[in-house]
Amino acid sequence: MSYCVYLVEDDKNLNLVLTSYLQKEGWQVVSFLTGNEAKQAIENPPDLWILDIMLPDIDGYHLLQEIKAVSPQVPIIFISARDADIDRVVGLELGSDDYLAKPFLPRELVIRSRNLLERIYSPNTQTRTISPYIINEASRMVKLNEEVIDLTSKEFDLLLYFVKNQGLAISREQILTNIWGTDYFGSDRVVDDLVRRLRKKMPQLCLETIYGYGYRLVKS
Structure with missing residues (x-):
């Protein structure tokens, strides 16, 4: 975990x-x-x-x-x-x-x-609320008004990473390392693409772009 x-x-x-x-x-x-x-x-x-x-x-x-x-x-x-x-x-x-x-x-x-x-943080308590979304870490499930939002594994990993570092500025390099691992040698454009997909599926997520650096999840 x-x-x-x-x-x-x-x-x-x-x-x-x-x-x-x-x-x-x-x-x-x-x-x-x-x-x-x-x-x-x-x-x-x-x-x-x-x-x-x-x-x-x-x-x-x-x-x-x-x-x-x-x-x-x-x-x-x-x-x-x-x-x-x-x-x-x-x-x-x-x-x-x-x-x-x-x-x-x-x-x-x-x-x-x-x-x-x-x-x-037993499985029964691994629920986080990022209004208006409910995130269950144990089941890797996100809900909006009781409707499940279909996220890929990487999209959920990215969401959870932002949630656990809410309010902090996170660089693209940090995201690459934590989501893809230290042995990934591709372009950091994959980060922007993953963020774009996450924003499309969760439009009410207050995710700021820090130009030339990365992203920050702020409180709604």
């Missing part, structure tokens, strides 16, 4: 390592080095936040509260170099779903993340 994960970790080397491990699971990972960078993405929630407590600019607890104020149902894993019981307790009280003390094996974070994602 493909998920979108936001990773907030100020240590550049650790950030790169963790991002690599998470991406190997087939997840879309957006990483941030500061709390202020992460704040800009709060309005477009991922499927999971992985959040360091000790950030250079914002206290991790404060950032957690801001995240929960916008998207209280999105799970959060706290990571910290401080293994004090008080940190664990405060984090859980504020709404974090798990806590991992540094140093830890990157694989342990992946396992904890996978278990949490699978628990939260």
Whole structure:
């Protein structure tokens, strides 16, 4: 299952390592080095936040509260170099779903993340609403007023990719990599063609063109 994960970790080397491990699971990972960078993405929630407590600019607890104020149902894993019981307790009280003390094996974070994602997003709850459309990720089905919209596999993959990155500017290169894979060597015109087909089938989808760059799905 493909998920979108936001990773907030100020240590550049650790950030790169963790991002690599998470991406190997087939997840879309957006990483941030500061709390202020992460704040800009709060309005477009991922499927999971992985959040360091000790950030250079914002206290991790404060950032957690801001995240929960916008998207209280999105799970959060706290990571910290401080293994004090008080940190664990405060984090859980504020709404974090798990806590991992540094140093830890990157694989342990992946396992904890996978278990949490699978628990939260079971097939019965994998439904997203992008008004006026209802998207069921488990059945790969899109409905408009109870009528099923017939999408190809690539069209659905593209739709889901936009939905999980709603509000973010996505380049054609990113779309190529995530929809066709890293071994695709054709023209990026296939992206524009796929977007055109998706727009034709879902005309009420608020999909903006960013000329010379790519696309952005905005809230209707």
